[in-house]
Amino acid sequence: MTQWTPFAHAGVYAFNVASLKKNWGHLHRGDCEPLPQDAAVLQAWVLFHNGEFHKAFEAGLKSGGDGITLANKAACIYANYLESREKTRLDLFMQVAERAEAQQAENPGNANAWYWQAYALGRYSQGISVAKALAQGLGSKVKNALEHTIALTPQHADAHVALGAFHAEVIDKVGALIGAMTYGAKKNIGLAHFKEALRLNPGSAIAMIEYANGLVMLEGDKRMKEATRLYEQAAASEPLDAMERLDVDMARVELQE
Template sequence: MAKWTAFPHDAAPYTYDAATLKKKWARLHRGDAEPLPKDAKVLAAWALYHAGDFQAALSAGEKAGGAGITVANKAQALYATYLEKNEKTKLASFQEVAERAEAQAEAEPDNANAHYLMAYALGRYSQGISVAKALSQGLGAKVKAALERTIELQPKHADAHVALGAFHAEVIDKVGSLLGRTQGASKSAGLEHFKTALKLNPDSAITMVEYANGLVMLEGDKKMKEATKLYEQAAACEPMDAVEKLDVEMAKAELEE
């Protein structure tokens, strides 16, 4: 496997030993509601993920198996989202994650994050190939169903609410509300999911960023002021791990544009 791009910031503040990680677990996993792993090897893989060593987290998670597949999938999906520069490699990574997560969901139908990470990877893949093209391939329905299943299994899954809000916003933005309706997309549902996500995870920079993007997609320029405020709040968030740091930096970059 080719060497992945290193996390571009100081990882020291996000490098946790097992005891500290357990203590901070609830806050770190407020977004994905992943239960604290019983297996020390899986916990070690998560420590690598939170410190931004995504390639090592993928490898450790796959080796651990079981609940380790979740951290492997999340590490590869988030790495592809934030740090992979090559578009072809990025899309291939999302496909790999989607396949692995789908297999995990089939083996463990009640595993909320198996459904969520399949939806996340397919959603990012769809953005990469164009939302309209993805919808014509039936990927929209698959993403929506997997996210709804995630929330059914874990109603407090803030990240799934964010992703479902983004689904409604992206579809309406790309194909319009009339065609969007045929995909099960609606403005009111999208906004409701964003609000729920922010209620569940009020310190999450990515929730604020996605909500801001969704507001502009669904409501247009009249919501620009509100969206900018959300970006400012996201930029001021205190990151607790490597991914949160990347989210905060993304919000800052967006404000500078």
């Protein structure tokens, strides 16, 4: 496998099994992933939260079962934030989508099997262009998978964020009329999902960032001041683990540009 780019803040986060268990509720408020009962999977999550994404990915794959969800999350977060090679990024997202679809077949009640498929296909779509992805039918897959995630786990804040982003991206690319008629994308629904995500997980930097982006896509420059405020809140957040650090760093970089 191609070597993965290391997390820039290696060693800053030093979870062990005990501290991870203590902080699990906070760390997984966004994705509602249940605390693993398998000791090997739990240890692999320690690697993930400390920023050792490649080791976490490999350990998750090796463990199988619930470890596949960890492998998918590690691959998605790595590909989204740290992988600079476009082909590698897109390949990782498609591999996640395939693994997640296989998970769904084995365990259709696993909300994160649906969520990570949607996340991976959504990021893949952004990589090849949303318009091209919509033409390939990927938009419907993303929307259906996210709606399924929320039907299984209504408090899944990250799925609400992603579904809000879906509505915003589609309307931004094809317009409100075609977006509504062809893809079921509506401004009021998108905004409602962003607000629900922040209600469920008020400290989420990524929810603030995506909401800010969605506001500008859906309502233009008149919401720029509010969007900037959301970015400032995200940038001022205190990250608890490596993934949250990547979100906060992204907000800080965006504010500087």
